[in-house]
Amino acid sequence: MKIVGLDVCKNSVVAWVLESIPKNFRTHFRENKRSKDDDSLTFTANAEGVKALLELAPDAVIMEPTGVHYSWIWAHICACEGIKVLWVGHQEAVHYRKQNKLPDKNDQADALALAAYAIAHWGDDEFFLQFEPGVIAQMRQSWLQLQSVNRIKSPIINRARQQLAREFPEAALSKSDPSKSDGMLPMWAWLAGRERNLTRNTNYYERLYNRSIAKTYGVEISAFTRRLSNLLCDLQDWENEINTEILSCLEQPQFAAYTQVFQEFGIGARPQALLISQIYPITKFESLGRFKRRLGMAKEEFSSGDKETMNTGAGSKLCRTQLYLWVLDMIAPAHARPKNEIGEKLGNFYDGRKAQFQDNPELWKKKAVARLQQKALQEFQRSLIQNLIPMVSKDLQPQLEATLNLTLQTMQLSLASSMAPKDIAPGVKQNQVKKGFGNLVISQTAAYGCRLLFKELKRSCNT
Known part of the structure; x- marks a missing residue:
């Protein structure tokens, strides 16, 4: 079996061919690495x-989905040629490379690690990312396009508001959300001179402009502002088209049970599209852990001595962001919560976690101190190991590293028992600490929401 790892660059890929896992990765890499300036496998x-890539005749290629727009064409070509395409998450690839002591920031080393990872986990789908074809892929693509359109709109809106500050100051900071009747942006449509099909035309902005101090003193709305407004209207039309595509996908019969559950959680159509594209079908998830990991809400253990910490980082960052925003918009405000049993459970969980820190300020101070201590000691440990260990002979290095670790653990225990909650590090304000634990509450609620979501989707899709 011939596996090719592909590290994707903007206009090329760097390949590494493997038929078996090397006994020693560093030795294999050192003996087979190629000159970057004359690389026959770039x-x-x-x-x-x-x-040239196809002439390698691989049984499979493996890539990371980072830089997805650059890797897509290679995956598409390989799939068309009947070559199996595997995808591995960035965190998994990084950990595998570090575990086998391959160089960092090296395209060939990355390609080698990918190829070896594929062989090591061949046949076990749990270790690879799964991308569903058809309507699922279309839904995800539409969601990503929607985010791109929104990013394009933001700087244009900011620039147009700067213009309005001098040409129409009364409207410069006005919100202009899409109209429910025609989907257009009222203020920008008026500035662009767009015709609107409304049952009741209030001429609000026309009347407001007639009273504007800018018009009173002879300042006209410039062609530049009107063109920016026209561009925003075009982008809004584009956004509406993509929204229609997303809704059309969500209305497919196979997603009926999913959308019903998401609506009970107060999750809107846009985030639904992204989340469903990641988890459909729910039957492929046998455990809650895999489900949470796919949505970016799984915790990974980082332990040292008697100190155990759990960090969230693996999985989809896009999904994790959408879940955080959902909690912030729909669960944190009591009036916005879904009026059902799910909304009550989520609300009670959020309020309970929030009360732990609001009603017991000494608790969040103590936790903040512990977190700062741990970060400082880890940095101190990294610096000592990096600078001291290379100075001693190789046979003494393990003993020195063990001694340093034990010393730092003792220091940590001593600090934890002696420092009072009021001893927050200099330069760290209390409102910054509160904000940090506010984010923690949101994260915990999102993770709890994932647990409920998994349970409800399993129940709904099995009935």
Whole structure:
């Protein structure tokens, strides 16, 4: 079996061919690495480069989905040629490379690690990312396009508001959300001179402008502002089209049970599209842990001595962000919570976690101190190991490293028992600490929401 790991660059891929896992990764890499300036396994994204890659005749290629727009064409070509395409998450790839002591920031080393990872976990789908074809792929693509359109709109809106500060100051900071009747942005549509099909036309902005101090003193709305407004209207039309595509996908019969559950959680259509594209079908998740990991809400253990910490970082960052926003918008405000049993459970959980820190300020102070201590000691440990260990002979290095670890653990226990909650580190304000634990409450509520979501989806899709 021939596996090719592909590290994707903007206009090329760097390949590494493996048929078995090396006994010693560092030795294998040192003996087989190629000159960067004359690399026969770096393929440019053109006909010649694709031909050279296909001539390797791999049974499978493996890539990371980072830089997805650059990797898509290579995956598409390989799939069309009947070559199996595997995807591995960035965190998994990084950990595997570090575990086998391969160089960092090296494209060939990354490609080697990917190829070896594929062989090591061949046949076990749990270790690879799964991308569903058809309507699922379309839904995810539409969601990503929607985010791109929104990012394009933001700087244009900011620039147009700067213009309005001098040409129409009364409207410069006005919100202009899409109209429910025609989907257009009222203020920007008026500035662009767009015709609107409304049952009741209030001429609000026309009347407001007639009373504007700018018009009174002879300042006109410039062609530049009107063109920016026209561009915003075009982008809003585009956004509406993508929204229609997303809704059309969500209305497919196979998603009926999913959308019903998401609505009970107060999760809107846009985040539904992203989340469903990641978890459909729910039957592929046998455990809550895998489900949470796919949505970016799984915790990974980072332990040292008697100190155990759990960090969230693996999985989809996009999904994790959407779940945080959902808690912030729909669960944190009591009036916005779904009026059902799910909303009550989530609300009670959020309020309970929030009360732990609001009603007991000494608790969040103590936790903040512990977190700062741990961070400082970890940095101190890293610096000592990096600077001291290379100075002694290799046979003494393990003993020195063990002694340093034991000393630092003792220091940590001593600090934890002696420092009072009021001893927050200099330069750290209490409102910053509160904000940090506010984010913690949101994160905990999102994780709890994932647990409920998994249970409800399993129940709903099995009935």
